[in-house]
Amino acid sequence: MSAPRDDPAPVIEVTDLVRDFHGRKVLNGVSFKVMRGDTMIIMGGSGCGKSTLLRHIIGAMKPTSGSIKLFGQEITGLKEAELARIRRRFGVLFQSGALLQSMTVGENVALPILEHGKLDPSIVDLMVKMKLEMVGLTGFEHLKPAEISGGMKKRVGLARALALDPELLFSDEPTAGLDPIMTSVVDILTQEMTRKLGVTAVVVTHDMTSAFRIGTKMIMLGTGPNQGKIIAAGTPEEMRANPHGEVQQFIKGEPDGPVPLRLSKGDYVERLLGHPGYTRTSYSA
Numbered sequence: 001m002s003a004p005r006d007d008p009a010p011v012i013e014v015t016d017l018v019r020d021f022h023g024r025k026v027l028n029g030v031s032f033k034v035m036r037g038d039t040m041i042i043m044g045g046s047g048c049g050k051s052t053l054l055r056h057i058i059g060a061m062k063p064t065s066g067s068i069k070l071f072g073q074e075i076t077g078l079k080e081a082e083l084a085r086i087r088r089r090f091g092v093l094f095q096s097g098a099l100l101q102s103m104t105v106g107e108n109v110a111l112p113i114l115e116h117g118k119l120d121p122s123i124v125d126l127m128v129k130m131k132l133e134m135v136g137l138t139g140f141e142h143l144k145p146a147e148i149s150g151g152m153k154k155r156v157g158l159a160r161a162l163a164l165d166p167e168l169l170f171s172d173e174p175t176a177g178l179d180p181i182m183t184s185v186v187d188i189l190t191q192e193m194t195r196k197l198g199v200t201a202v203v204v205t206h207d208m209t210s211a212f213r214i215g216t217k218m219i220m221l222g223t224g225p226n227q228g229k230i231i232a233a234g235t236p237e238e239m240r241a242n243p244h245g246e247v248q249q250f251i252k253g254e255p256d257g258p259v260p261l262r263l264s265k266g267d268y269v270e271r272l273l274g275h276p277g278y279t280r281t282s283y284s285a
C-alpha cells in the first residue's frame, strides 16, 4: 500500500552521489531530497550532468559511490528484477518521446500496460483511451508517430509514462523543441498530475519559463570548476534571489558571465590537449 499524502519521508533521497567517467567526476557529491507532491526541476548548462543524474535515479546507471533511495529503498545495489518492481511505481518521459515508430500511438501507450501483466484486451483498450484523453489525444490511437506533430509525440510519451498511474514521473527535457503554446500544454498536463493526482515529478529542463511555471523546488548543477556539484537549491523564489553569478546568468539567459562565452586561448588548448582523458586518435580513410 502506498504511503499517505502527508508522509514526511522523501520520495527520493540522493546522498553524496559520485559518478566518474574515465577519471572525470561528472557528478561529484550530489545530495538532495524530493518530497511527495513536489515538482523538482534539475537545471544547469549543457553537459553539466543533468541527464546522467536522472539516469542514476531511475536505476539505469550505477554510481561510483553514494546512495540513492526511492520510496525509502536503497536502489544502488538492487538486481534487475528488484529494480523492475520499483520501476512499476514510476513513469519516464524521455527527451524524444522515444516512441516506437513501427507501432501506433495506441500500441505505444499500451506497451507498459501489457508488460505489467495479463489483462483483458477490453480493459487495456479502455486504459489506453483514458490516458490519451488525459493528454487531449482522443481518437489518435490508430496513427503512427510519423503522422503526428512533435508536440503530439511528447503528449503520447506522457500518456505512456502515465499508463500505470505512477506515483513518480521523470521527464527529461519534456518541452525541448516545442513552441510556447505546446510548451504550456505539456506544463499544464504535468501540473495536473502533481496537483490533482499528487504525483511527484522530477523534470530536467533548460526552459526557464517552463521551470518557473511548474517547479516547486529546484536544483542547479554547476559547470567548469563546479562541475558535478549542486551550486544552488531551493524554491523558485529562492533561486531567483540566489546571488550566485552562474545561477543568475542561467536564469536570465545571459550570453556571457561566470560561464564564459568564449574560452581563452590557454583554456582552449588545455581543454583540447590537457584533459586527463585525452588520447590521440588516428583517423584514416
Ligand SMILES: Nc1ncnc2c1ncn2[C@@H]1O[C@H](COP(=O)(O)OP(=O)(O)OP(=O)(O)O)[C@@H](O)[C@H]1O
Residues within 6 Å of the ligand: 021, 026, 044, 045, 046, 047, 048, 049, 050, 051, 052, 053
Ligand atoms: N556513458 C558515458 N561515458 C562517458 N561520459 C559520459 C557518459 N554519459 C555522459 N557522459 C559525460 O557526462 C557529461 C554530462 O552529460 P549529460 O548528458 O548528463 O549532460 P546534460 O547536463 O544532460 O547535458 P545537455 O543539457 O546538453 O543534455 C558530458 O560531458 C558527457 O559527455
